[in-house]
Amino acid sequence: MRVFLALLTYFSYFFIVFMYTLKIVEYLKMPLHLRWELYPVIPEERFKYGGSYMEEPLFWEKKRRRSLLRGLLFLLKDYFVLSEYFKRKRSYWLSLYPWHVGFITIILFHISCFFSGLLMLLGFRLSPSSSLVGSAFYYTTVSLGLLSFLTGLFGSVGILIKRLEDADLRLYAAPMNFLTYVFTILVFSSGLYAFFLDPSLEEYRHFWEGLLSLRFVDVSRETAIHIILFSLFLIYLPFTRSIHYITRILGFFLIRWDDRPNKRGGEIEGLLERELERKVDWAAPHVKRGVSWKENALSL
Amino acid sequence: MKIKELSRPKDLFCEIRREELIGLPYPFDRLEDIPEIGILPEEKRERFEVSLDGVMAVGIPKPKDKEEEERFIRGFISGLRKLLSKDDNWTFLQPLFHSLEYCVKCQICSDSCPVYIASGRKEIYRPTFRAEVLRRIMGRYVKNRRGLLSRFAAGDFELTFTALARLCELAYRCTLCRRCAQVCPLGIDNGLIAHEIRKVFSQELGIAPKELHELGTMQQLKVGSSTGITPKALANIIAFMEEDIEEKTRKRIKIPVDKEGAEVLLLHNAGEFLSWPENTEAFAIIFEVAGIDWTLSSELAGYDAVNYGVWYDDIQLARIAVRHAEIARALKVKKINVGECGHAHKAMIVVADRVLTGELNIPRESALPLLEDIVVKEKIKLDPRKNDFPVTLHDPCNMVRLMGIVEPQRRILRKICTDFREMEPHGVENYCCGGGSGFAIMQTANFPDWRSLVSGRMKLKQILEVFQDVISRDANKYVCAPCSNCKGQIRDLFSFYNVWEKCRIFYGGLAELIVNAMVDLEKPFIEWVWR
Numbered sequence: 001m002r003v004f005l006a007l008l009t010y011f012s013y014f015f016i017v018f019m020y021t022l023k024i025v026e027y028l029k030m031p032l033h034l035r036w037e038l039y040p041v042i043p044e045e046r047f048k049y050g051g052s053y054m055e056e057p058l059f060w061e062k063k064r065r066r067s068l069l070r071g072l073l074f075l076l077k078d079y080f081v082l083s084e085y086f087k088r089k090r091s092y093w094l095s096l097y098p099w100h101v102g103f104i105t106i107i108l109f110h111i112s113c114f115f116s117g118l119l120m121l122l123g124f125r126l127s128p129s130s131s132l133v134g135s136a137f138y139y140t141t142v143s144l145g146l147l148s149f150l151t152g153l154f155g156s157v158g159i160l161i162k163r164l165e166d167a168d169l170r171l172y173a174a175p176m177n178f179l180t181y182v183f184t185i186l187v188f189s190s191g192l193y194a195f196f197l198d199p200s201l202e203e204y205r206h207f208w209e210g211l212l213s214l215r216f217v218d219v220s221r222e223t224a225i226h227i228i229l230f231s232l233f234l235i236y237l238p239f240t241r242s243i244h245y246i247t248r249i250l251g252f253f254l255i256r257w258d259d260r261p262n263k264r265g266g267e268i269e270g271l272l273e274r275e276l277e278r279k280v281d282w283a284a285p286h287v288k289r290g291v292s293w294k295e296n297a298l299s300l
Numbered sequence: 301m302k303i304k305e306l307s308r309p310k311d312l313f314c315e316i317r318r319e320e321l322i323g324l325p326y327p328f329d330r331l332e333d334i335p336e337i338g339i340l341p342e343e344k345r346e347r348f349e350v351s352l353d354g355v356m357a358v359g360i361p362k363p364k365d366k367e368e369e370e371r372f373i374r375g376f377i378s379g380l381r382k383l384l385s386k387d388d389n390w391t392f393l394q395p396l397f398h399s400l401e402y403c404v405k406c407q408i409c410s411d412s413c414p415v416y417i418a419s420g421r422k423e424i425y426r427p428t429f430r431a432e433v434l435r436r437i438m439g440r441y442v443k444n445r446r447g448l449l450s451r452f453a454a455g456d457f458e459l460t461f462t463a464l465a466r467l468c469e470l471a472y473r474c475t476l477c478r479r480c481a482q483v484c485p486l487g488i489d490n491g492l493i494a495h496e497i498r499k500v501f502s503q504e505l506g507i508a509p510k511e512l513h514e515l516g517t518m519q520q521l522k523v524g525s526s527t528g529i530t531p532k533a534l535a536n537i538i539a540f541m542e543e544d545i546e547e548k549t550r551k552r553i554k555i556p557v558d559k560e561g562a563e564v565l566l567l568h569n570a571g572e573f574l575s576w577p578e579n580t581e582a583f584a585i586i587f588e589v590a591g592i593d594w595t596l597s598s599e600l601a602g603y604d605a606v607n608y609g610v611w612y613d614d615i616q617l618a619r620i621a622v623r624h625a626e627i628a629r630a631l632k633v634k635k636i637n638v639g640e641c642g643h644a645h646k647a648m649i650v651v652a653d654r655v656l657t658g659e660l661n662i663p664r665e666s667a668l669p670l671l672e673d674i675v676v677k678e679k680i681k682l683d684p685r686k687n688d689f690p691v692t693l694h695d696p697c698n699m700v701r702l703m704g705i706v707e708p709q710r711r712i713l714r715k716i717c718t719d720f721r722e723m724e725p726h727g728v729e730n731y732c733c734g735g736g737s738g739f740a741i742m743q744t745a746n747f748p749d750w751r752s753l754v755s756g757r758m759k760l761k762q763i764l765e766v767f768q769d770v771i772s773r774d775a776n777k778y779v780c781a782p783c784s785n786c787k788g789q790i791r792d793l794f795s796f797y798n799v800w801e802k803c804r805i806f807y808g809g810l811a812e813l814i815v816n817a818m819v820d821l822e823k824p825f826i827e828w829v830w831r
Contacts, residue, residue: 036489055669085485168410254394259704268654272655283378297618297619297655298619
């Protein structure tokens, strides 16, 4: 059992990282698209009212002042607030927010478990009465675990009810959406159950120590069930829309905020030259089929 | 209602009822005073598939037999595959992929859509509805998810002629204002999905509203303008404008045409020459007085800034953008300035920025910052007391939300008007006039009724609200709309509801207001005559 648990955990982490990487690479390898930005563009200087550099005469002669950091912070901040939902759909936010807090904290919980395991391997003792580092990691792990299981469970039950009860949401939901909610209920509730049986999460830290040292350990049935469910959930996630955590950042920077002007002789122009050589296969009568975009643009 | 029911034949899939539409302020608060959407004649209903909402924007003829129906469906599926191909759709592949793959269907965007809200929340107009239909079709017919898997992962959908023809019409019930995209925390753009559906119909099946394609981009490239104005007709119009300027202002101005090496090539929407020559005249007066070295072009398509391709067809978009740039290059101008036309701004300055390369990559900018420069630096003498009537500003989506040109027009208005008031919401959160994405020029069958009753309703509501304290006929009021298509839509809206007669609310461009404030004009430039 312990070997199975360990292998499943290794595999699930490898699988999700591999699949997410594939998806991100696929996303990034897509061709340069036409500009389709939408204001406000947060990295822009005039972001407060949604202005752009095109408000200035002869803007191509002037230096653009952009802050990518501001854009990144804007997006990161919203992971912890979900402000548009709070502003526009409060009843949905009430479930969505704890659901997402559950996800964020379960990731942090596992990161914390990883470092706890590492510290234990290095000889640290992790308990309320141990050294500053030991007790800090102890409390961090326990509180993150508890917070994750509680908020995640509350959120996943709430969002399931909301999807069923709200006709606007139900109409667009596919059975897979409900499977996801049920799956998350199982993951968070199994975690909470395991926590009640082992409030110090001692087993969990030892499990991670074993994963890191390759000296796998046995855990109780309840903890094992949670580990299995969580691992299966990680394997399941790439088949859902969950990667929107990452693609959201890509989408904002590469599409919604992509207002980079095409300067003569610049990098974008070089990329464009290549795109314009692509052959067109559209079949409508006004399209010249089989010739390049450039030739199409130059012809009638 | 279920989404898959869009496939099922039914005389009317969704009925638009006047009593369900969002209410309007005084004096349009009485339901019985508002006209209904005209019912299409029997002959049209027999011949065309118009069962979506009883409105006809495109009008796809019903197939004669099963074979024609299947050919149509096969063509659409083939188009969908091209939509996902790097070669055929490099132009929008990444944004489309993002919006198709990562929408979580939270419906947070719905309340931001003026069409959905104004219609009384008709499900078919919800921003996510057409996206969901496309997603399901993609899942089953392009990604080949069949049976249980299809139903489990994405929800089922059967592709029929009825479904496709309704989807095509539905792509023309979204003004592409992209207000929905603006509120999406995940960056999903349902407006883009409507745009991409239009593209499949146009680029693969050759189906588009005739005002956009046949009378639009094709006519512009062949005749010179979507208005039908030929270079010869333009010469007559310019002569008329010069006479009219002299009559109104006593200024003798020679409008420069095809002046080689000019600083500025000014591109107007040719609709201005025909319907609002006072706008093009105002530009000529301002540029003359401010000493701008400028020119118009008389080349085919060079005197019409429009680029309807931006709404439905990337190839047509590229052809017109290239044509405009070629004309500018041949004239050896330093830059192109786009006049008061929102979609031409976006097409020429923003979207075509990734079409034009090398010598065609000529600097292009909006005329608004240039006007602001002239006004703020007092290159012409202005007196705001000459504009002593209430003025509000309509923000064209293409200039504002989609381009970020928000403040120049405001700084001008604050300087030249005594009573400038903002609609709510405004700026990048504005509401579309209801004529966006080609609607303003689409006059087929009962479509104009729909755009006055549904898509333009939020804008009318805003206009009435902002002038509510002076709504009576006693005072003239002015809606400044620095965009030809918006003006066309506002003209039609006002005619439909009789706004000028009932409330004395007029509309026009920004340049006219500037000229109206010029101290050396003896009589007002704005004539307050409803045409």
